[in-house]
Amino acid sequence: MVQGAGGVSVRATILALNRFGIAPANEVKFLERTWTKHRRETGVDLNGKPPHSRAMHVAAKAGA
Secondary structure, rough: OOOOOOOOOHHHHHHHHOOOOOOOHHHHHHHHHHHHHHHHHHOOOOOOOOHHHHHHHHHHHOOO
Protein backbone atom coordinates (compact mmCIF):
# COMPACT_ATOMS: atom_id res chain seq x y z
CA MET A 1 0.00 0.00 0.00
CA VAL A 2 1.34 3.44 -0.93
CA GLN A 3 0.53 6.41 1.25
CA GLY A 4 0.70 10.09 0.37
CA ALA A 5 2.98 12.53 2.11
CA GLY A 6 1.85 13.73 5.52
CA GLY A 7 0.35 17.18 5.81
CA VAL A 8 2.08 20.14 7.36
CA SER A 9 -0.07 22.99 8.58
CA VAL A 10 0.47 26.52 7.36
CA ARG A 11 1.21 27.63 10.93
CA ALA A 12 3.89 24.97 11.33
CA THR A 13 5.48 26.20 8.11
CA ILE A 14 5.38 29.80 9.34
CA LEU A 15 6.96 28.84 12.68
CA ALA A 16 9.68 26.89 10.86
CA LEU A 17 10.73 30.11 9.12
CA ASN A 18 12.01 31.43 12.44
CA ARG A 19 13.22 28.11 13.81
CA PHE A 20 15.56 27.57 10.86
CA GLY A 21 16.66 31.21 10.62
CA ILE A 22 14.84 31.97 7.38
CA ALA A 23 12.86 34.91 8.77
CA PRO A 24 13.22 37.11 11.86
CA ALA A 25 10.85 36.66 14.81
CA ASN A 26 8.96 39.91 14.22
CA GLU A 27 8.19 38.92 10.62
CA VAL A 28 7.03 35.47 11.73
CA LYS A 29 4.69 37.03 14.31
CA PHE A 30 3.25 39.27 11.60
CA LEU A 31 2.73 36.28 9.30
CA GLU A 32 1.09 34.31 12.11
CA ARG A 33 -1.37 37.12 12.87
CA THR A 34 -2.12 37.61 9.18
CA TRP A 35 -2.66 33.87 8.67
CA THR A 36 -5.01 33.64 11.68
CA LYS A 37 -7.04 36.59 10.41
CA HIS A 38 -7.21 35.06 6.92
CA ARG A 39 -8.36 31.69 8.32
CA ARG A 40 -11.16 33.32 10.29
CA GLU A 41 -12.32 35.42 7.34
CA THR A 42 -12.27 32.65 4.75
CA GLY A 43 -13.04 29.54 6.81
CA VAL A 44 -10.08 27.56 5.49
CA ASP A 45 -8.67 24.76 7.62
CA LEU A 46 -5.21 24.55 9.20
CA ASN A 47 -3.77 23.41 5.88
CA GLY A 48 -5.34 26.25 3.92
CA LYS A 49 -8.04 24.13 2.28
CA PRO A 50 -11.53 25.58 1.88
CA PRO A 51 -14.45 23.93 3.70
CA HIS A 52 -15.96 22.37 0.56
CA SER A 53 -12.77 20.43 -0.21
CA ARG A 54 -12.88 18.86 3.28
CA ALA A 55 -16.45 17.70 2.68
CA MET A 56 -15.49 16.24 -0.70
CA HIS A 57 -12.50 14.45 0.89
CA VAL A 58 -14.69 12.93 3.61
CA ALA A 59 -17.26 11.82 1.02
CA ALA A 60 -14.54 10.26 -1.14
CA LYS A 61 -13.14 8.34 1.84
CA ALA A 62 -16.63 7.08 2.69
CA GLY A 63 -17.06 5.78 -0.84
CA ALA A 64 -19.90 8.13 -1.72
